[in-house]
Amino acid sequence: MRFILIDRILELESGKRARAIKNVSMTEDFLAFHFPDTPIMPGALMAEAAVQLAGWIIREATGFQKSGLPIEFDRAKFHELVRPGDQLELVVEVEQMGEETASFTAQMTCRGKRAASGRFVLKLVPTEDLEAIEDAKRMFNVLSTSLSARARS
Numbered sequence: 479m480r481f482i483l484i485d486r487i488l489e490l491e492s493g494k495r496a497r498a499i500k501n502v503s504m505t506e507d508f509l510a511f512h513f514p515d516t517p518i519m520p521g522a523l524m525a526e527a528a529v530q531l532a533g534w535i536i537r538e539a540t541g542f543q544k545s546g547l548p549i550e551f552d553r554a555k556f557h558e559l560v561r562p563g564d565q566l567e568l569v570v571e572v573e574q575m576g577e578e579t580a581s582f583t584a585q586m587t588c589r590g591k592r593a594a595s596g597r598f599v600l601k602l603v604p605t606e607d608l609e610a611i612e613d614a615k616r617m618f619n620v621l622s623t624s625l626s627a628r629a630r631s
Contacts, residue, residue: 483527484534484568487622493539495571498531498621504562519560524594525551528584531570532600534618536580542611542618546580546600554596560588578602 489497502509502519509517529548536546560566566588573581579599586594605611
């Protein structure tokens, strides 16, 4: 994974939903270009953060055998600007998870206000096609340190 847009998974209901945070720091590379005088987190990266969280739901629910790649976005709405120093909270819920695809809804808040929302579909692919399973498990353990040991095993 080139860049990780989830800093901590706070809650995970196996195969159903997850809640996580992304701390936006002035040192994020993307802020140098979006925009230099008024830096804001791009909406596409907010969507990517939701996709990454959904990917962790899939990995955990399938014993790390499957991961997800985005194939469709629907009803994406952006309501608030997310700036350096902000903490973006994401809640991603599974609408449906089949053998080949999974659909999700996402709600994001920042400073107590709705920042973004939407729906998206991921194609399920073998984790090994994207990364080593052991690497995925190791990163999940790092991101989910606030979960109970039972929820992470």
